[in-house]
Amino acid sequence: MESRTGKRAADIAIWLALLTMPYWLPAVGGYTQLGSRVVVMALAAMSLNFLLGYTGVLSFGHAAYFGLGVYGAGLTIKYLVPSSLTGIAVGVVTGAVAAAIIGKLIVHLRGIYFAMVTIAFGQVFYFIAYRWNNVTGGDDGLSGWHREPIRLGFADIDILHDDRAFYYLVFACFALAVAIMAVLLRSPFGRTLLAIRENERRARFLGIPVDRHIWMSWVISCTFVSLAGALYALLNNFAAPHDLRWDQSGVFVIMAVLGGMRSFWGPLIGAAIFVVLQDYVSTETQNWMSFIGLFFVLVVLFFPRGVLGIIPRKAAP
Amino acid sequence: MTQLVLYNVFNGLIIGAFYALMALGLSLILNLSGVINFAHGGFLAVGAYLAFVLIPYLGFWGALVISPILTAVVGLIIERLLIRRLYGRDPLYSLLLTFGLAFMLEDGTRFIWGPQTLPFSIPSSLSSPLSNEFFFLTGYRLFMVLLVTAAVTALFVILNYTRLGVRIRAGTLDLETVSVLGVNVRILRNLNFGLGIYLAGLAGVLAAGMLGLQPTIGNDLIMPSFVAIIIGGLGSLPGTLLGGLLIGIASGVTSVYFPSASEAVIYVMMGLVLLVRPRGLLGEEGRF
Numbered sequence: 001m002e003s004r005t006g007k008r009a010a011d012i013a014i015w016l017a018l019l020t021m022p023y024w025l026p027a028v029g030g031y032t033q034l035g036s037r038v039v040v041m042a043l044a045a046m047s048l049n050f051l052l053g054y055t056g057v058l059s060f061g062h063a064a065y066f067g068l069g070v071y072g073a074g075l076t077i078k079y080l081v082p083s084s085l086t087g088i089a090v091g092v093v094t095g096a097v098a099a100a101i102i103g104k105l106i107v108h109l110r111g112i113y114f115a116m117v118t119i120a121f122g123q124v125f126y127f128i129a130y131r132w133n134n135v136t137g138g139d140d141g142l143s144g145w146h147r148e149p150i151r152l153g154f155a156d157i158d159i160l161h162d163d164r165a166f167y168y169l170v171f172a173c174f175a176l177a178v179a180i181m182a183v184l185l186r187s188p189f190g191r192t193l194l195a196i197r198e199n200e201r202r203a204r205f206l207g208i209p210v211d212r213h214i215w216m217s218w219v220i221s222c223t224f225v226s227l228a229g230a231l232y233a234l235l236n237n238f239a240a241p242h243d244l245r246w247d248q249s250g251v252f253v254i255m256a257v258l259g260g261m262r263s264f265w266g267p268l269i270g271a272a273i274f275v276v277l278q279d280y281v282s283t284e285t286q287n288w289m290s291f292i293g294l295f296f297v298l299v300v301l302f303f304p305r306g307v308l309g310i311i312p313r314k315a316a317p
Numbered sequence: 318m319t320q321l322v323l324y325n326v327f328n329g330l331i332i333g334a335f336y337a338l339m340a341l342g343l344s345l346i347l348n349l350s351g352v353i354n355f356a357h358g359g360f361l362a363v364g365a366y367l368a369f370v371l372i373p374y375l376g377f378w379g380a381l382v383i384s385p386i387l388t389a390v391v392g393l394i395i396e397r398l399l400i401r402r403l404y405g406r407d408p409l410y411s412l413l414l415t416f417g418l419a420f421m422l423e424d425g426t427r428f429i430w431g432p433q434t435l436p437f438s439i440p441s442s443l444s445s446p447l448s449n450e451f452f453f454l455t456g457y458r459l460f461m462v463l464l465v466t467a468a469v470t471a472l473f474v475i476l477n478y479t480r481l482g483v484r485i486r487a488g489t490l491d492l493e494t495v496s497v498l499g500v501n502v503r504i505l506r507n508l509n510f511g512l513g514i515y516l517a518g519l520a521g522v523l524a525a526g527m528l529g530l531q532p533t534i535g536n537d538l539i540m541p542s543f544v545a546i547i548i549g550g551l552g553s554l555p556g557t558l559l560g561g562l563l564i565g566i567a568s569g570v571t572s573v574y575f576p577s578a579s580e581a582v583i584y585v586m587m588g589l590v591l592l593v594r595p596r597g598l599l600g601e602e603g604r605f
Contacts, residue, residue, distance in 0.1 A: 052409075058407075060412060096379065099477070105588060105592055106591065108595060111408060112347070112351065112408045115408060115409075115412060115413075116546070116551075117587075117591065119540070119543060119548060120543045120544050120547060120587055121587070121588070122582060123540050123584055124581055124584040127581040127584075131577040131578070132582070209565065210539040233574075246540065247416075247420070250412075253412070253413060254413055257409070257413065287424055287428055289420045289424035289427075290424040290425065290428070292417070292420055293418065293419070293420030293421035293424065294417065294421060295417065296374070296413050296420070297414055297417040297418065297421075298416075299413070300403075300410045300413050302404065304406075304410060
């Protein structure tokens with residue numbers, strides 16, 4: 001009973017901290033855009049963790065769907081409709097459809113094989129973005145566009161110039177996606193995913209259609225990752241082929257692991273640590289790749305269960 | 318046109334031989350130890366840069382012999398220090414650690430030798446075309462194909478006829494039994510890792526002579542190696558070889574007709590294989 005109230009308190013504290021972030025972040029040396037980036041990356045890492053931590057399926061190719069969100073939003077705003085919300089919608093739908101199709105091909109694979117195939121599949125989209133120069137801008141990325149203020153009819157929200165307004169757009173999307181994931185995880189569907197994670201064979205014997213559940217979990221996870229991607233494009237007013245390369249997938253996984261895969265908020269903590277560290281290291285040194293690499297190695301050696309994994313708990317949720 | 322197609326098929330075969338050489342090393346490690354070695358490309362770069370350093374002293378031929386051995390030694394040390402801790406753990410951790418290692422190796426080479434492409438001299442006896450009609454058939458390319466053939470043959474001889482090779486193959490099937498029969502599994506895995514890295518180093522020296530030497534050389538070649546393994550079938554070394562050659566030729570032929578898709582085509586092939594035959598062309602049923 002005590003731990004439940006403790007958990008409730010932690011939930012409230014996290015929501016409050018996120019809600020007020022633009023007001024306290026500058027005071028501790030950050031800036032609002034950094035806050036937006038933390039929330040976007042946290043959304044990506046938490047979405048990945050829906051699959052990784054709660055279904056027990058190792059995807060190492062989530063950057064592909066993140067990148068589809070990025071390019072879906074960017075291309076829509078640049079060539080079709082100058083509207084931020086339409087861009088986000090197109091990005092999410094693109095990612096979701098691609099995930100649904102590719103998911104059908106791969107859901108019956110397991111473990112290492114699944115990981116390898118997801119990594120390799122991700123590269124298709126990378127090469128499309130990289131090679132289709134006259135549309136995507138190729139290696140230089142997609143520039144020459146920017147997010148548009150949201151016109152509600154009765155009022156405009158200027159997310160283009162007002163960083164705080166944009167933060168709250170990001171936060172609203174984050175809150176919606178995270179709430180949906182939390183509700184799903186508490187539903188019978190979510191409990192079934194946990195059952196599959198804990199003992200797939202037993203779940204199968206109980207008559208659970210395991211492949212279909214994994215496919216659904218995969219599509220949900222990829223859809224929210226593309227939402228994060230679309231927001232990321234708006235945040236930078238730019239789309240880079242690097243956003244869908246395999247190293248980005250690794251970054252999402254390390255965020256989830258660093259925070260703690262078995263806890264709902266873990267990936268948020270991991271994303272916050274990673275983004276702030278990256279922001280700091282890349283301004284201090286040219287050799288950020290070595291630092292990131294070393295960081296990966298150290299996390300695996302010393303924090304395999306994540307920051308939140310250190311806190312002892314009686315039973316996994 | 319025929320010449321162009323022939324040129325690209327041959328070119329694809331060479332690239333495919335690279336992929337196969339790299340993928341065979343990856344497969345060896347994956348099959349015995351269950352570790353996906355993301356850093357394989359990093360080791361390839363180490364082999365290439367070591368050869369670059371050694372050439373002024375030993376010449377090309379000396380470097381070709383020594384550099385892969387030194388790379389394998391680096392591999393043995395890294396296995397001892399880091400990779401060993403990953404055995405038996407969730408594959409997630411081996412992916413992440415070798416991923417970090419790949420970053421460090423690429424950035425390390427960039428830090429030491431700079432980001433620019435370095436000149437990599439191959440003997441003049443190898444760099445001239447063999448005939449005017451087949452201008453693309455330089456001695457170096459032919460030499461590469463021969464060397465890769467020799468290396469692959471040697472690998473299969475080692476695996477089939479030496480005590481170490483038989484133990485590696487046995488360990489791939491049932492490591493526990495091999496251990497009970499008195500084989501020191503730690504040493505076996507260590508040597509197996511070294512063997513895989515040796516192949517990466519060899520591929521590195523050859524790749525440097527062909528593609529030029531730059532820090533990204535290894536990590537650009539790693540993804541196709543994954544695809545080669547998946548197409549050939551996880552767990553099957555002949556499959557990996559076949560997969561490497563197939564994707565090399567496919568991307569060579571595609572570059573004749575639709576150059577900008579020459580990279581993407583191998584992933585499309587992978588998708589088709591997974592659709593029709595999920596275990597890969599020569600993979601065993603039910604292993605994964």
